Amino acid sequence: MKKVLVTGACGYLGARLSKYLAENGFRITAFDSFDPSMYSQWTSLMEEVIIGDIRDETILYNLAKKQFDIVIHLISLDHNRSEDEPNFVSSINVMPTWNLLDKLSKNGLEKFIYFSTQQVLGKLPSTIIDESSPPNPINKYGLTHLLCEQIVNYYNEITETKCINIRLSNGYGSPVFKENNCWWLVINDFCKMANERGEIKLLSDGSPQRDFIHNLDISRAVGVLIKSKEDFIDNIFHIATGETWAILELAHIVADIYKGRYNKEIPIFLPDNSISESPELYQNEQRFNIDITKMKKLGFQPEISLQKGILELFEYLNSLYLDSSDIY
Numbered sequence: 001m002k003k004v005l006v007t008g009a010c011g012y013l014g015a016r017l018s019k020y021l022a023e024n025g026f027r028i029t030a031f032d033s034f035d036p037s038m039y040s041q042w043t044s045l046m047e048e049v050i051i052g053d054i055r056d057e058t059i060l061y062n063l064a065k066k067q068f069d070i071v072i073h074l075i076s077l078d079h080n081r082s083e084d085e086p087n088f089v090s091s092i093n094v095m096p097t098w099n100l101l102d103k104l105s106k107n108g109l110e111k112f113i114y115f116s117t118q119q120v121l122g123k124l125p126s127t128i129i130d131e132s133s134p135p136n137p138i139n140k141y142g143l144t145h146l147l148c149e150q151i152v153n154y155y156n157e158i159t160e161t162k163c164i165n166i167r168l169s170n171g172y173g174s175p176v177f178k179e180n181n182c183w184w185l186v187i188n189d190f191c192k193m194a195n196e197r198g199e200i201k202l203l204s205d206g207s208p209q210r211d212f213i214h215n216l217d218i219s220r221a222v223g224v225l226i227k228s229k230e231d232f233i234d235n236i237f238h239i240a241t242g243e244t245w246a247i248l249e250l251a252h253i254v255a256d257i258y259k260g261r262y263n264k265e266i267p268i269f270l271p272d273n274s275i276s277e278s279p280e281l282y283q284n285e286q287r288f289n290i291d292i293t294k295m296k297k298l299g300f301q302p303e304i305s306l307q308k309g310i311l312e313l314f315e316y317l318n319s320l321y322l323d324s325s326d327i328y
């Protein structure tokens with residue numbers, strides 16, 4: 001059984017991923033600054049839970065001694081906090097990637113999987129975007145992820161460790177921990193507004209486009225990368241569905257699913273407080289399309305439809321009022 005270190009294991013994606021890998025036969029060491037001890041069902045799945053700050057040299061030194069087969073690195077500030085002062089932002093978003101690779105690749109590490117983002121590409125043109133599309137970040141969050149990709153590429157070149165960059169589009173789906181920072185994600189936010197306020201309010205005109213993938217499909221994709229016997233010389237992989245939606249279309253999809261489940265119409269308010277009657281406004285707009293051929297060639301195919309993922313979110317939101325169990 002492979003021994004896997006997940007950093008950021010208590011975050012929105014890390015908690016789901018650690019649970020999925022533990023349930024699929026991996027020995028997981030979960031590392032995070034968040035203390036998950038009140039989630040006893042989740043912690044009981046982990047081989048070890050280490051609470052600490054990734055900037056701490058002693059912690060890195062002790063992690064290196066544990067001789068992991070695989071590291072999955074998910075620690076980063078979100079896009080808002082990444083706009084903070086450069087020394088602070090790079091100490092969390094960039095330096096830990098370098099330090100982890102520097103220390104752990106010397107100890108027989110087989111694979112290092114880095115969670116990057118589609119935002120390294122900057123503004124997406126309305127074409128097919130494959131992994132060779134040139135990066136051109138337009139915010140600090142994208143910039144720091146691109147710097148990490150370069151560090152990952154360097155270690156892929158000069159060490160025996162297979163170092164992989166995942167370029168993730170946008171996740172959605174229920175969190176494992178109530179504290180997870182996930183309600184700013186557009187689909188999650190729309191479901192929460194529908195559930196709590198009986199309305200959806202858009203912050204934009206609804207024209208921005210997104211590719212959303214459910215967090216369980218993200219976990220499955222990582223499982224495929226872990227098991228693959230590829231040489232990973234070509235080491236960037238899109239994790240996405242390959243389906244692009246305008247935000248307005250997503251709002252109408254959430255409202256339609258809400259109506260089907262609760263038999264109740266909810267209004268979709270545009271920023272000028274007018275009500276959107278139809279999702280068709282942007283239907284003829286050209287779209288970008290995130291190409292997922294490389295992941296498909298490894299055997300990965302997203303399985304959770306928007307319909308299923310949104311229903312799952314409504315189930316979760318209802319369970320918050322009804323259920324006192326400690327894990328979802």
Ligand SMILES: NC(=O)c1ccc[n+]([C@@H]2O[C@H](COP(=O)([O-])OP(=O)(O)OC[C@H]3O[C@@H](n4cnc5c(N)ncnc54)[C@H](O)[C@@H]3O)[C@@H](O)[C@H]2O)c1
Pocket residue numbers: 007008009010011012013014031032033034052053054055073074075076077078092115116117118168169170171172180181185
């Ligand atoms: N959520 C998405 O849709 C999405 C999309 C693209 C890329 N990503 C990337 O995937 C990764 C995981 O995203 P997420 O949504 O789970 O983020 P998250 O903020 O929920 O999780 C990050 C975790 O890192 C931990 N952490 C932060 N600073 C730390 C420190 N100094 N020491 C130890 N732990 C620390 C936090 O406690 C948190 O649990 C990030 O790199 C993110 O940029 C996420």
